[in-house]
Amino acid sequence: MLPAEHRLRHRDDFTVALKQGARAGTRRLVLHWAATDRAHPTRVGFVVSKAVGGSVVRHRTQRRLRHLTADRLPGLPADGGLLVVRALPAAGSATSADLAADVDRGLRRLGLTGRG
Numbered sequence: 173m174l175p176a177e178h179r180l181r182h183r184d185d186f187t188v189a190l191k192q193g194a195r196a197g198t199r200r201l202v203l204h205w206a207a208t209d210r211a212h213p214t215r216v217g218f219v220v221s222k223a224v225g226g227s228v229v230r231h232r233t234q235r236r237l238r239h240l241t242a243d244r245l246p247g248l249p250a251d252g253g254l255l256v257v258r259a260l261p262a263a264g265s266a267t268s269a270d271l272a273a274d275v276d277r278g279l280r281r282l283g284l285t286g287r288g
Contacts, residue, residue: 174242180217180254189217189254196281200263200271201237203278204256207249214248216241216255225264233259236268240275248284255284 180186193206220234237257248255257278263271 174216174238174245177213178215178242178245180215180256185215185254186217186219186256189256190258193254193256194282196278198274198277200260200266201274201278202258202260203275203282204254204258205282205284206254208252208254210252212252214245214250214253214255216245216257219256219258220263221259223261224259225261229264233263233266233271236271237263237275240268240272244275244279248279 180189188208189204189206193204196203196205216238218234218237220230220237222230224230224233237259241255241257257275263274266274
């Protein structure tokens, strides 16, 4: 589970990451990263729209992404940042292994410490 202090909750934070941050896309995901100051630990948020699927599919996809990013938190910069993981329609039918590979690929492309 993603610890509370690492959850991205405010709309303004999502906007900063999406509009001002660096972006790395894969077939199923787009990752947005904006470096911030040391006042907050790295925080992660998710955007899973109706294009991904119905309610059950969207929630399953978000749970998978939340679990995958929680596992990768220790490898992310500790000096603060905003990471938004946006699911594309293909993410709804992807396996957890596919999503994990896309998260790792996106983190590498952003220059963050991803696995693999």
